[in-house]
Amino acid sequence: MENILINSIKTSLIDREIESSDRYQHKLISNREEKIISLLRRELEECEEFIISVAFITMSGVTMILEQLRELDKRGVKGKILTGDYLNFTQPKALKKLLEFKNIELKILSTEKFHAKGYFFKKGNIWSMMIGSSNLTQTALTTNFEWNLMINSLESGRIIKDTLENFYEVFNGLENLTIEKIIEYENVYEFNREYRERRKEKELKEEKIKPNMMQIQALENLRVLRKYEKRGLLISATGTGKTYLSAFDVQNCNPKRVLFIAHRKTILEKAKETFEKILKEREIIIYNNDENREADIVFAMIQTLGKEENFRKFPRDYFDYIVIDEVHHSGAKTYQNLINYFIPKFLLGMTATPERGDNFDIYKLFDNNIAYEIRLYDALKESLLCPFHYFGVSDIEINGEIISEKTHINKLVVSERVEHILEKSRFYGYSGDKLHGLIFVSRVEEAIILSEKFKERGVRCEALKGDDSDEKREKTIKKLEDGEIEYIITVDIFNEGVDIPCINQVILLRPTQSSIVYIQQLGRGLRKYKDKEYLVILDFIGNYEKNFLIPIAISQNNSFDKDYMKRFLVNGTNIIPGESSIIFEEIVKERIFDNINKNNFSTKKNIEKDFIFLEKQLGRIPMLSDFFERNMIDPSVILKYKKTYDEVLRILKPKLELEPLNQKENNYLTFLSSFFTPAKRVHEMLILKEALINKDVNIEIIEKILENEYSLKNQKESVENGVKHLLKEIFVSLSTAKEFYPILERYGDKIVLAKDFFESYSKNRYFKDLIDDLIKYNLAYSGKNYKQVGEKSILKYKEYSKQEAFWYLNLDFNNGYQVSGYTVFEEARKVILFITVDNDLDMTQYDNVFYDRRKFVWFSKNKRCLKRDGKLTAEGKIAENYYTLEAFLKRKTGENFYYIGEIETVLEGKDTINYKGNSVVEYLLLLKDEIENDLYQYVVKNSSSK
Known part of the structure; x- marks a missing residue:
């Protein structure tokens, strides 16, 4: 280990070209290539002891490592956390949460301006320490421009000894934090918070409402579009300000009369409030059928103005500019009648979900003019939405049966499951002082019974059904907003058309059948709100047939690329933009991995869905490159259905004359x-x-x-x-x-x-x-x-078939599909290794064991030895490092391999008998570079690694 560290120091401090273990080199850790939280989680998962010493701790920062802290507590791994009360920034709520963990010693420094930031992780006799600028806060660990230096040292090293001595000198002189002391600090914190909030409110009142960067671009697109077209479609994720955008555009083009159509009273009223903030000089009314007075801007319910006796009261060209909100409903007759009647100078349609299941061509309605499109991914990237922390947690087993689509209602509402839901809800928590939760379930009966069971346990909640009146809905929402209840439990009625910005926890207790519905439900909590720093999403995942839709929905990557889906499960935090984070429990990952592997996505039904959608969007027959450019099902998936796209077209469009x-x-x-x-x-x-x-x-x-x-x-x-x-x-x-x-x-x-x-x-x-x-x-x-x-x-850590492995290493091989564990290229002095790590040893021939991300045991084929007739065999030459070894790794039979690079050296090779009684050669190999962590987590972590 000393030599490994010395070489790593040489690479870090003397010459970057010197080869050494990437794992132990000094590194600059920022939020550029990888979010700091991803590294922090890895270090916590692998450590045997940890220390966190930071000036500021917020609940958002603690929330992102809750899963790791829970596992460390279960394993009995001890930790020490030191923070300060400088500027009263550290949140009492975060301290209370940390106090719940029995394995953590928590202390606070109040006697001086404590501003140090360091994270320390012990594994064996090695300490890894990250020292720099990052506090334990959401922004510091995800998006802030941070500089931290990661150093690895033997515990006898001077730097680690001096640093830890300095830490212990302070830490040991302080008393352990108690709940009484936190409450005492909380009084001071609240006083300062109230002062800060008053200041902030004053600044917001004085601040002029202006379009954000994405709205500026959308407004420019609309300005250009209006010169040549009479209709335009705005696709904008829920919570990204499309109503404000329409108000800004009305302000820009200054039409004489405007009509705004919505299908919910609450949407209409809030939209009117938005327009009043931007267009203060214009007369704005809400239309009802017993009045028809003139106004500059008329807001109307489709249920009211959609009636022929009402819209015919207006001349057809009465409105210069018409806005239709939630325009994906416009296939309905009431919408069609109204749209066909009025002849405005410009018609703007707004929706978050143009991908509807009713086959209505919304794009054709707007002459295929997409004014602007902002999806969830872009909205998070531009900080237009509230960040979320997603936890994919395992639903319970009842009498050995995992919750699934077929589970009887009685089992869905048993006390054991109710306690499980509430325990997870309490543990992962929420942002702010009060819980404002929304729970989605599968069935109306389940919503009603769960509501009763929650109330029995002192949880204030209400169930809402599809047939409940608008008045009841609005009253229930008001109760949630005012804190009178903590949860609304429902099925699908809040997928759209409701705006409850205060929601700070969303619980999903239902199978995922549609990625569109999934995002609609998740999106209910993504609106920004004054006391909401983040949203907690708890997804209770059972043995659901379509749980593979979860990574597709959250990542907004619709390609059905299996490799991408698996990597997202392992480290979605690093893929999703902004301050959000994602983590799945190990058992949940396994369930989804298995479903990804066994599902065939190359089906006519799957391809046709995206084909129809793209055809409407483009106004023409889509080509393979269109699917790729627009983030639809990947062409590689399409071409597994039929050999050529010509065949696909002739099946999907039999009447097309090709x-x-x-x-x-x-x-x-x-x-x-x-x-x-x-x-x-x-x-x-x-x-x-x-x-x-x-x-x-x-x-x-x-x-x-x-x-x-x-x-x-x-x-x-x-x-x-x-x-x-x-x-x-x-x-x-x-x-x-x-x-x-x-x-x-x-x-x-x-x-x-x-x-x-x-x-x-x-x-x-x-x-x-x-x-x-x-x-x-x-x-x-x-x-x-x-x-x-x-x-x-050829790229390390990317997916390749055996044939592609030879192809991209420029090796001429004629039988790529029938290759077994390895192939020797004598002339090129290369050996290509194909290694399968499989949990089920009865299904594998050999017991490949990974000791870490570089060193592992590998076996030759059956009936092989180092020497035969006194001469080295090919296997013997491998042991003598005669060949260059290129390694490919996969998790299970039936998957493709991942290229993990060259073997630096064969540390050992010996003749042995494997557990099946066959003579084989056992090797101990050392990779040139460590396997990328995400790949290692997926392929190796749950295997027989030591």
Whole structure:
């Protein structure tokens, strides 16, 4: 270990080119490449002792590490936390929460201005310490520009000894914090908070309401659109200020008369309040059917003005500007009648969810004019919404049965489950002083019974049903806002059309059937509110068939890319933008992993859903690149349904008159679609693109393009390898490749496009469109997901099939699908290892064990030994470090492999007998670089690692 640390110090302080363990190098830790909270969680999960010494602690900061603190408490791992009361910034609520953990010693320094920030984690005889600028607060651990230095040291090292001595000198001189002392501090804190809040309210009153950055861009788009078009659609996530945006646009274009339509009274009233703040000089009224006085701006319920006897009271051109809120409902007859009657100069439709299940073409209604689009991901990135902390927690087992869609209502409301829900609710908490919670359940009966059971336990709540009157809804919402009740329990009635900004906890007790509905329900708590720093989301996840929709919904990535979904489960915090965080319990991860692996997303139903939506959005037949560009189901998933997109189109649009493809055109298209798609490097598609332009291939020119446009250097070998693939000089004996014609042809030193290919590309417009689309998609896919720099044309920690492993390492191999555990390339002096880590040892041949992220045990094939007849075998040469070893790793049979890089050295190789009685060689291998943590967590953590 000493040598590892010394080499890491050399890399960190002497020369960055010196090779050493990435794990132990000094590092600058900020929120740039990775959120600090992600690293903090990892260190807490792996430590045997921890110390946190920070000036400020807030409940938001504590909430983000609650899951780790709970696990540490269960394991009996001791921790010490020191904070201060400087400026009365540390929150008493956070201190009270920390006091709940029996394994934590908590102290507060009051006698001096304490401003130190340090996090210390012990594992064995190593201390990792992060010292710098980050307090234990939400912003410091996610988005602030922070600088922290991470240093690793043996416990005998001077830096760690001096730092810990300094810490203990202060810490040991203080008394443990008690609830009485926290209450005493709380009185001072509250006095200062009230003063700060009065100041803030005064500033807000004086501040002029102005559009935010995204609204500014949307307003400019609307200004341009209104010059040429009469209709526009605004797609804006719930809580991002679309009503304010419409008011700003009305202010900008200054129409004589405006009509604003909504379908809920509460929406209408709040929208009117918004317009009154922006358009103070205009006369604004709410229309009802017993009055028809003139006004500048009329707000009306669709249920009222949608009646023919009411809207016909107005001339058709009476309103210059019409706004329709929640416009996805506009397929209904009342909306259609009103829209078809009025002839405004401009019609603006607003919605958060244009993807409706009723097949109504909302895009066609607005002439495919999307004025602006802001989804949840962008809204979080721009801090337009309240950050959330999501906890995917396991629902309980009742008599050995995990909660599922089929669970009987009686089991959904048993006391054991009620206690489980309330315990989790109390533990994970909420932002602010009062709980304002919203609970979504599966059935009306469940809502009613749960409400009764909650009340029996002293929890103030109400159940709301779909057939409850608007008056009852509004009264119940008012009770929640005023703190008279803590929860509203409902089924689906709050998916849209309700605005309750105070909601600070959302509990999901239902299976996920639709990612749209899921986001609608989650979004109920995302509006910003004066005392709400964050939203807590508790998702109780049972054995639900579609729980794989959870990562799709939260990440807003609709590609159905299995690798992306798995990585999101492991570290969604780092993927989701802004101050939000995401964590799933291990048992929940396993349930969702299994569902992701076993589900086939390449179905007609799945593809057709996105196809229909895109067709409406674009106003034309979508191509593969459209799906990719608009974050729909990935083309690679589509092409697992049928071999070519031509086949897909003929199934989805049987009445569409498509040009026929001859046998050779279909052959070329299938070859490119199956062997080259999705492209995990740019080389082959770039070669094809340039060949289509120039009719021949110049390797030097391709090299220059790769260097100048893609920052890839020394690519001659990879370019030549790519050319061989298109020439079909590689994989010639591979059975799946035999049927295909080469795309390129070689004539002496000259390489040109195949004559038939070029002729079809030149004459058949449909074939040309399909080929251009494949090139466009593949270049975009590799650029986004497999972007390489430097010299290698294969990326560490990315997913590859066995065939692709050889392909992208530029190794000529003709039987990529039938490879077993490893393949030796004698001429290149390389061995490619394919390692499967599987929890079920009865299903595997060998017991591959990972000691850490670099060192692991690996076994040869059966009936192998180091020497035979006194000579080294290939296995013996591996033990002697004769070959370069390239390693690929996967979790289970049926998944693809992840490239984990070169083996730095074979530490040991010995003949042995495995547990099945076969003679094998057992190796101890050391990777050149540590496996990326997210990948390690997914592939290895739940295996037989030591």
